[in-house]
Amino acid sequence: MLELKLAYRNLVSAGLRTWLNVVVLSITYVLIIWHQGFFSGILRQSEHDMIKDEVGGGQYWYKSYDPYDPISLDESHGIISPKLQSMINKNEATPILIRQASIYPNGRAQSILLKGIDPSQKILSIPSGKLKTDGEALPILVGRRMAINNSLKIGDFLTIRLRDSKDAFDAVEGQIVEIMNTRVSTIDNGQLWIPLKKMQEIVEMNGEATLVVLGQNVTGLSDSPDWKFREQKLLLKDIIDVIKSKRIASVILYIILLFLAMLAIFDTQVLSVFRRRKEIGTLIALGMTRLRVVRLFTFEGAMNGVLAALVGAVYGIPILVLTAINGIPMPDVVDSLGFALSGNLYPLYSAGLVIGTIIIVMITVTIVSYLPSSKIANLKPTEALKGKIG
Amino acid sequence: MNLVTIKNMTKRYPIGNSEFTALSNINLEFEKGEFCGIIGPSGSGKTTLLNIIGSLDTPSAGSTVVLGKDIGNLSEKEAAKLRSRHMGFIFQTYNLLPVCTVYENVEFPLLLINMTPNERKKKVISALEWVHLTDKINSRPNQLSGGQAQRVSIARAMVKQPELVLADEPTANLDAENSRNILDAMVNLNKELQTTFIFATHDEKVITYLKRKIFLVDGKVTSDGK
Structure with a gap:
């Protein structure tokens, strides 16, 4: 596809500007996955320990x-x-x-x-x-x-x-x-x-x-008048609720991270559309429709997300694998968070978490890239060729 | 048969609450194989007229028919198709795609009309031969001189062998020698391929090459030297 090829060329040739966006976005990817994996690890470890030491089956x-x-x-x-x-x-x-x-x-x-x-x-x-x-x-x-x-x-x-x-x-x-x-x-x-x-x-x-x-492998009997059965899930509900409430704080953090990364991409896109007006006019004069030019600029922005995923994979996978295998040493102070933790915490990175994060970031990047690019749809080619924004 | 027929065409632009008339009651016809120019001082409406012929703009009144299509009634998609298949553009500032090589810049119009890779390659090489730039195939625009860049621009305009090439002040940024080279190349292409060239210019060097000179003053045709 012509737009994809051209978008890639434009992105790579933008040099430092592209790599700054890509690095910021890749840090966002890795931090989101690491943070969510950290809380999944807490949840798994707390559930496991509570079942083993207190709740049973x-x-x-x-x-x-x-x-x-x-x-x-x-x-x-x-x-x-x-x-x-x-x-x-x-x-x-x-x-x-x-x-x-x-x-x-x-x-x-x-x-x-x-x-x-x-x-x-x-x-x-x-x-x-x-x-x-x-x-x-x-x-x-x-x-x-x-x-x-x-x-x-x-x-x-x-x-x-x-x-x-x-x-x-x-x-x-x-x-x-x-x-x-x-x-x-x-x-x-x-x-x-x-x-x-x-x-x-x-x-x-x-x-x-x-x-x-x-x-743990015993199935519950029916309630008797004096003894009421409480299933495992109910007994774990409190701790799961506490961890979920802590997770909300991490979600806020990653929304802030994502927002900062998106701001950088939005800014780049706005500048790009402004700075490359003559190029936009030329593309239209050569026979591209404005819609195709919008698509080209949107692809350029969205490709930041793809490149960031690749760059993030280069340094993120070793970090994530290392922490998943060796665990993260937790100080005793984390007891005060309201859930049981000490020793080493093993983050849990599921395929769903990784793929879900990539999809969310990609969709957000694409939307953020489209918004400034959509201005091209209203651009007069004659004005663009003169280097003006319509 | 006329390639371009302009009848009673007027172009007005809104300026605040009033309107500015850029072109007034233009009547012109261009035939296949013409090598002609619209001549006039800055602000006379040359570029506006060229843009309307090139379907980059639309007339406010009257009609402009290019290759049988009424520019005023074309959708954006139809106008883009007309430009990509039948027209070539040469700009004063060359307007090459900075991230593409010379080869890729010339190939670009062919990518828009879905030509096969083999056919594309043949046409690009042949276009670069016309402008004597086969040795610069892998160069980037920023590695070319002004004259070379404008020759790439000509090759890009000619590569699909369009019926009509519109050149807006093509020599304005070039010295006398480069201007002459460029114009010689265009004259040859006009002879060889019977392509119609319409220039917008006030450059004396160009005017001497023109077979037909249309003078435009304040948006009106003052003389048409056929």
Whole structure:
């Protein structure tokens, strides 16, 4: 196609002006893909960790259990139904009992959630096996954040004050046996994990639980009057919503980047149409229709997008592949973002993300290139030949 | 048969709330093989007349029929087709495409009429031979002298062997020797191919070559020396 060939020649011969646009646009491509891949990686990692450490394949909640309501928490426990018990016996599920309690690290009173878990369970990947001890003190498992925030270390003793099923206050002495390193802050901050049986004895709730976590390949049963099934997707909704809200900020950033790149191309196109009026007039005089000349100039602008994709691929692919393979080291501070992250984050670059980004940028570049070029459609060839804009 | 027939043609341009008459009641006929010029001082309407004949502009009144087509009634697409197939243009400032080589500049009009590559090549080489520029085939316009650039422009106008070539002040930027070379080349092509040449000029060097001189003053034909 004549216009394409000529557009390419014009673009390449524009030299530095073209390459500046191309470099800016290629940075936009790479940053958009990197940033979106980064958030896809966070989403994937958070989902994976939450499923592995907390959510499992879904959960049964005792009918009155509401994790966001501390008032009703102490009433939210009941006898495990026979069907659920049968799943627990077959190692397809594990029960968790939750009570409010207080601890006194360094002489300060602190409200916590006390969670009882079967030390032999294999449903969640938290190191509950460490709770199997022969010591006299109640073994306690805490998360790394909890340990740091309260200056706790393995071997420390803690007094736990709690109420039993009859609302009588009781206190037990426990010893920290393990500090677990989990990326899931919702099983870490403000929580102590102790053996389920011992907790049931202390609070006089034998055979009772607050929730039952299912294995990942176990399908949920129908709800019973006392136990309501919460599917995995619902349990992950909060974290997905948080990450999506963070993603919006990244979208704003890439809209700004795209806008700057488009501004550069728009500016170049406006100048190009203005500076090359005589050439436009000549092309029309030689027999090109104005529509074809508009097409030529639009192609020229749009080709910036194509060249930018190629240039971006040259330096972007190694960067993206390297970060996808080696991960990006994340500081602990990212915990404050509201989702679980630490260690290395592995961005996720899907074909859809790459192709989608290229398509979006290409369409935007084409529109931005067309707008100044469309002025040619109203240009009088006689004026253009004189070097005037109509 | 006339190649161009202009009857009672007037061209007016709006200037603010009033109108400026660039051409007034023009009546002219051009036949095949003519080598003629529209002569007049700056602002006399030469270029306007040439633009209307070249279907780059339209008359305000009267008719201009070129190769059987009424310029005033042509759509943009029809006008473009008429120019691309039947007309060649030579400009004062050469107007070569700066990113294309000499070969590509001359080839360009043939690309617009979808000629086969072999045929294109033959015609381009032959056009460059007419203007003695086969040694500059791969040069860019910025590597050519003014005379060479104008010869490329002539080759580009002649390559498709059009019926009509319109030349607007083709020697205005050239010295005497280059002007003579250019004009000699055009005279030869006119003889050889029977192409009609219409010049817009006030250059004495050109005027001496013309077989027919049409004098234009203030948009009116004052004499037509057939």
